[in-house]
Every structure is written in structure tokens, then in C-alpha cells.
Amino acid sequence: MLQIDRWKRILIIGLCVIGLFYAIPNLFYQRVEAHNDAVAMIEKTGVETPELIAARDGWPGWMPSGLVNLGLDLRGGAHLLAEVQLEQVYKSRMDSLWPELRRDMTAARDQLGAVRRVASPEGTLRIEIGEQAGMSRAVEIVRSYSSPVTSLTGAGQSSLAIRTEGNAIIVQLSDAEKSATNDRTIQQSLEIIRRRVDEVGTREPTIMRQGEDRILIQVPGIGSAEELKALIGTTARLTFNSVVGTGTDPDAPVEFGQSVLPSVDQPGFYYTIENNPVVTGEELTDAMPATDQNGMPAVDFRFNPTGARKFGNYTAANVGQPFAIVLDDEVISAPVIRQAITGGSGQISGSMNFEEANRLAVLLRAGALPTELTFLEERTIGPELGQDSIDAGRTASVVGFVAIVAFMIATYGLFGVFASVALAINMGLLFGLLSMLGATLTLPGIAGIVLTIAMAVDANVLVFERIREELRSARGPARAIELGYERAMSAIIDANLTSFIVAAILFTLGSGPVKGFAVTLTIGLVTSVFTALWLTRLLTIMWFERARPRQIEV
Structure with missing residues (x-):
């Protein structure tokens, strides 16, 4: 019927x-957009100016305020296509590896003789030793710095490719490690760019990987491509600070030289930290997901020689105490120091899964762009x-x-x-x-x-x-x-x-x-x-x- x-x-x-x-x-696009911007600004700053209140009250709070966001070609904005210089990352890895290898090889001078680094292509470390008979010992020392590749496609392979030529050892990243490094570098660059762009409150930016080594960046509402390039170049501030106390009060009283910062992973939880950092992100050379001695997810990190010395002295004096990893005035992690970390590298482990470990490694590396970006294409679309x-x-x-x-x-x-x-x-x-x-x-x-x-x-x-x-x-x-x-x-x-x-x-x-x-x-x-x-x-x-x-x- x-x-x-x-x-x-x-x-x-x-x-x-x-x-x-x-x-x-x-149907009331500008009014609702002004309302949304005012609400976001009040929540972010906690300050209610007459202008913000007027904009917020311009649309009823009980009505939905979701809008269809306008893309770059409708709102106007900036378009960039950036190429990530991955070769610089390989070079940086080898440059940071050399001081540690030199220290261990110098300690075995009686077997190796004189040890020196000689000129080699970028991304390659060429080390010559004085005693040909000590080559096996030298290779053993280098191999101790090689670790399993932490990617599915590189499972079972080592991070370093090692070969010998006469009395020289040539060290470089293996193909599997290069592939994993490429993915981490692109992911890190995406994370940093996204954090930089989000700070200016733009709506629905497009930040995505294109091909093997390129990143597409489209930001509606920004003035020009030059402004966007300057914004991306801004460095995020990453520091490692002493933890004085914890709590749930963001306005807890502090002494001079201390601050209360929110936790990223625990909303409503706050850390009181010393403002003077133990080490900064500029002294962190690398961080990558790994596993601890029990096979549980962890994050390995490494400092340069200056950072290693400062961090070693601090951890030796503060075993059993937490330290805060602070990124852009937010505590992204606060692990407890289990033992003195004097070798320039350490490990963060605890209650995290592999996805969280990878995210923490990305955030640790997000203090600055991991390598230079070359802008292949840039356009400004006027409103x-x-x-x-x-x-x-x-x-x-x-x-x-x-x-x-x-x-x-x-x-x-x-x-x-x-x-x-x-x-x-x-x-x-x-x-x-x-x-x-x-x-x-x-x-x-x-x-x-x-x-x-x-x-x-x-x-x-x-x-x-x-x-x-x-x-x-x-x-x-x-x-x-x-x-x-x-x-x-x-x-x-x-x-x-x-x-x-x-x-x-x-x-x-x-x-x-x-x-x-x-x-x-x-x-x-x-x-x-x-x-x-x-x-x-x-x-x-x-x-x-x-x-x-x-x-x-x-």
C-alpha cells in the first residue's frame, strides 16, 4: 500500500x-566565524576584552557553530611546495657519530695506532687507523654503534653499513636505515610545520607529504608566501628542565625562577619546573623509537658532546628524580631518572605503546626543522x-x-x-x-x-x-x-x-x-x-x- x-x-x-x-x-558566515575566533582566543589566553565578548555574543551559544571551511582557492592565502634535503640528515648523523667513535678508538690506541678522520663524500664517515692488524678491533668498535632498524621494511637489518679499504673504515647509513630516516625526517618536518602554522590560528591548512622528499603546504587566510616561509622557519623551543613539584593547580605559588606548565598527555595536570634548562633542544642530535630491555616501547635519544656532559652531570646528581621535557611551554613527558646517563645517549621508557613512543620521538625532534627546506614552488592567492x-x-x-x-x-x-x-x-x-x-x-x-x-x-x-x-x-x-x-x-x-x-x-x-x-x-x-x-x-x-x-x- x-x-x-x-x-x-x-x-x-x-x-x-x-x-x-x-x-x-x-548563512551567517562572518558572524559565526568571528564568534568561533573569539571563543578560541578567550580559551587560549583566558582574557575577555570587550571586542572578544561582543564577537562571542554575536552568535547564540546554544546554536551549532560549525562552518564549511573555505579552501585556499576561495579564501586566498599562500601555497608552498618544499623539498626536504635528506642528504643533510645523513651527514649530520655521521658527524655526530664521529666524536663518540674517536673517543672509543682513542682508548684502544695500543691496538689501532693513530686514528683520524679523512675527507669523504657527504653522508659517509671515513676513518683511517695506523695499525692494519687492528682492523678487526676497529670494525668491532664501529659495529657496537650499529642498532637494528626500527621499521617493518627494515626488520632484521642494521642501521650502519660498514666496509673496509686497506687501513680505512667507511661507515654510512644502510639503505634500510636511510629509508626509515627519510620517513622520520619527513614526519618530523610535517609535525614542526603543523605546530608553527597552528599557532597563528589559520583554518584548515593543508600540510601533507608529496612523493619521497617533498611537502605541500597550503595555508588559507595568510598574507603571502613570504610570510608563510618566515613562519615555518621559526624554531620551536625544546628544553630539558628540573621538576620541582606536580599538582592540578595552574596558579600554584612558585619561587623566583620557576614556572607552572601544563602536561600534554594528562589534561588538568601541571608541573612546577626550574626555568633554567639543564640542556636545550639545540644540543639534542637525535631521537627515535626503540624497545627497552624487556622488549617494551621506548625512545632513544642522543646529545652532542656539550649536552652530553651537562646531562650526565645532572642525571648523576638526581637519580630517582623526574625531569621535564618541555616543548613550546608544554610538558610532553616527565620520565624518572633511573641511573646516571653519562654517555650522551639515554632512553625514555614507561607506560607507552609503540604509537606513543613514535609520537614522543617526533616531538623530541620537533624543536627545530631537522634539515633545510628548499622551496620549489610558491604562490600567493589574494582574497x-x-x-x-x-x-x-x-x-x-x-x-x-x-x-x-x-x-x-x-x-x-x-x-x-x-x-x-x-x-x-x-x-x-x-x-x-x-x-x-x-x-x-x-x-x-x-x-x-x-x-x-x-x-x-x-x-x-x-x-x-x-x-x-x-x-x-x-x-x-x-x-x-x-x-x-x-x-x-x-x-x-x-x-x-x-x-x-x-x-x-x-x-x-x-x-x-x-x-x-x-x-x-x-x-x-x-x-x-x-x-x-x-x-x-x-x-x-x-x-x-x-x-x-x-x-x-x-
Whole structure:
């Protein structure tokens, strides 16, 4: 029979109301955006100025405040494509390894003779010894600094590749370690750049890896590419400080030269630390995930000779005491010193999983960019150009919407009105879902919306044409409508399923704007099927129950 259960009617209407409710903020974009910025600034600083209060109160707090974020091509901003100089990392690893090798080899001078480093290609350490007979001992010393590669693809391999030529030992990173180092370096660079960009409060920046050694950076709302380059170059401050006390009061009294800093991993927990650091991030040469003696996740770190000496003296005098690892005035970890760390390297272990260990290693290395970035491409997109894109997209959407509404009403009469109402609600649902997801809308995304408008009525056309065919079979209007929706179902699902597969491929293989197009197209497919199969059917049934027509014209 031509009917829909009451609970289904409530569900359909409820979903439409919720979707439109979350879409409403986009009609008052600037006011809601100012409200969100004011709330974020008040939470960050704890200061309420009259301007911030006015902006915050400009939008009701009980209303949703999620917006569809505008991408770089709509808001304007800066675009950078940076190349990470990975070879410099290999060179730095070898340079930091040489002082420790020289110390151990010098201690074995009676077997090795004179030890010196000679010129070699960057990323390679070439060491010559005076006694050829001591070569096996020299190789043994070098091999003691090699460790298992901490990556799935390099499992079972060592971090150092060691070979001999006459009385010389050539040391460099193994291929497996280079691959793991590349991933860590890119990840570290991404983390640092993201932290730098997030500090200025930009909306939905795109920071992602491209290829083997490149990073794409797109930041909407920033003034110029030069400003973005200066921002990325800012160094995060990483320090290792003494812990005086802990607690849950951010305003706890402190003595001169002390500060109370929040914990990253334990919200609401605070550390009182000495402001004068034991060592700084500039003296940290490396940090990487590892395992402790029990096979549990840990983080290995290493200081340069200056940092090693200072850290060794401090840990020898403070065994059993915690020390704070502070990044940008936040305590990212506070391990307890179990024994004196005098060799320049140590290990952080405790209650962490492998993912947390990897994250801590990234944050430890995030005090400064691990290597130089070479900017291969830079563009500044002015806000005027972005506004032109918005205006053009709005015009295209309105023209497409009006043309389709006119066509549907002219072709299908009252049923065309139902389809037009469903199309309008479909657009509201689309923006409501985009707002709830915090998605970013780009110019290709607008193209996806325009395409959604066209595809939204395609399902209605299939249904209405099927109803026409059923009416020609001399069936009653109620039966014709019911069969029209039932028998058009398979064709509608097939058409939208193929489009969904294409959108999934675009999202998986594409990047940047292509993904934006795929996201809006996918959400549009979902809302279109819902409004075409359920909302228009509900509108038709509600009209039919009131009018009770003996005949209908489609």
C-alpha cells in the first residue's frame, strides 16, 4: 500500500531538520566565524576584552557553530611546495657519530695506532687507523654503534653499513636505515610545520607529504608566501628542565625562577619546573623509537658532546628524580631518572605503546626543522581572487538550481514541485554534513555541488517516468506511485553506486582539490539518494492522503 509508517516519517523529518539546523551557520558566515575566533582566543589566553565578548555574543551559544571551511582557492592565502634535503640528515648523523667513535678508538690506541678522520663524500664517515692488524678491533668498535632498524621494511637489518679499504673504515647509513630516516625526517618536518602554522590560528591548512622528499603546504587566510616561509622557519623551543613539584593547580605559588606548565598527555595536570634548562633542544642530535630491555616501547635519544656532559652531570646528581621535557611551554613527558646517563645517549621508557613512543620521538625532534627546506614552488592567492571564485561558484549554483527547478515543474507539474522542495532540502543537508565534518570547500568542491544538483533530480526523473509507465497500464494512482518508487529503486542505486566508486577512486588517488571534489560528490550522492527515495515519497504520500485524487498527471 501507498504508505509510510509513522516512525519512518518522524525519522525522515527529523534527519532533515537536524541537517538544516547544522547548515544554518553558513548563512551567517562572518558572524559565526568571528564568534568561533573569539571563543578560541578567550580559551587560549583566558582574557575577555570587550571586542572578544561582543564577537562571542554575536552568535547564540546554544546554536551549532560549525562552518564549511573555505579552501585556499576561495579564501586566498599562500601555497608552498618544499623539498626536504635528506642528504643533510645523513651527514649530520655521521658527524655526530664521529666524536663518540674517536673517543672509543682513542682508548684502544695500543691496538689501532693513530686514528683520524679523512675527507669523504657527504653522508659517509671515513676513518683511517695506523695499525692494519687492528682492523678487526676497529670494525668491532664501529659495529657496537650499529642498532637494528626500527621499521617493518627494515626488520632484521642494521642501521650502519660498514666496509673496509686497506687501513680505512667507511661507515654510512644502510639503505634500510636511510629509508626509515627519510620517513622520520619527513614526519618530523610535517609535525614542526603543523605546530608553527597552528599557532597563528589559520583554518584548515593543508600540510601533507608529496612523493619521497617533498611537502605541500597550503595555508588559507595568510598574507603571502613570504610570510608563510618566515613562519615555518621559526624554531620551536625544546628544553630539558628540573621538576620541582606536580599538582592540578595552574596558579600554584612558585619561587623566583620557576614556572607552572601544563602536561600534554594528562589534561588538568601541571608541573612546577626550574626555568633554567639543564640542556636545550639545540644540543639534542637525535631521537627515535626503540624497545627497552624487556622488549617494551621506548625512545632513544642522543646529545652532542656539550649536552652530553651537562646531562650526565645532572642525571648523576638526581637519580630517582623526574625531569621535564618541555616543548613550546608544554610538558610532553616527565620520565624518572633511573641511573646516571653519562654517555650522551639515554632512553625514555614507561607506560607507552609503540604509537606513543613514535609520537614522543617526533616531538623530541620537533624543536627545530631537522634539515633545510628548499622551496620549489610558491604562490600567493589574494582574497579578491578567492572572492571572485566564490561569486562565480555561487552564480553557477544558483543558475543551475533555478534552471533545474523550472525544468522539473514545467515537465512534471506538482511532482516537479515536490522534487524541487527535496532539491532545496538536499542542498541544506549537504552543507549541514560538510559543517558537521569540518570539511574544507574548494573550487572543485563547488563543481561537485553543482554536479550534485544535477544528479539529485536524476533519481526523481527515473521515478516519475516509471510512474507514467504504470499509469499507462491502467493502474490506479496509488498503485502507480508505489510501483514507480519500487521499480526505479534498482536503477537509482546502480547509477549512484557507480558514481560513488568513481568518487572513492578520486579520493584515494587524488590530492588537494581533487579530494575536495570527491568529498562533496560523495556526500551529495548520499543526500541525493535520501531525498529522492524517501523525502519526495513522503511529500507525495502526504499530498495524496489529503487530496485523494482519482486521477493524477505526471
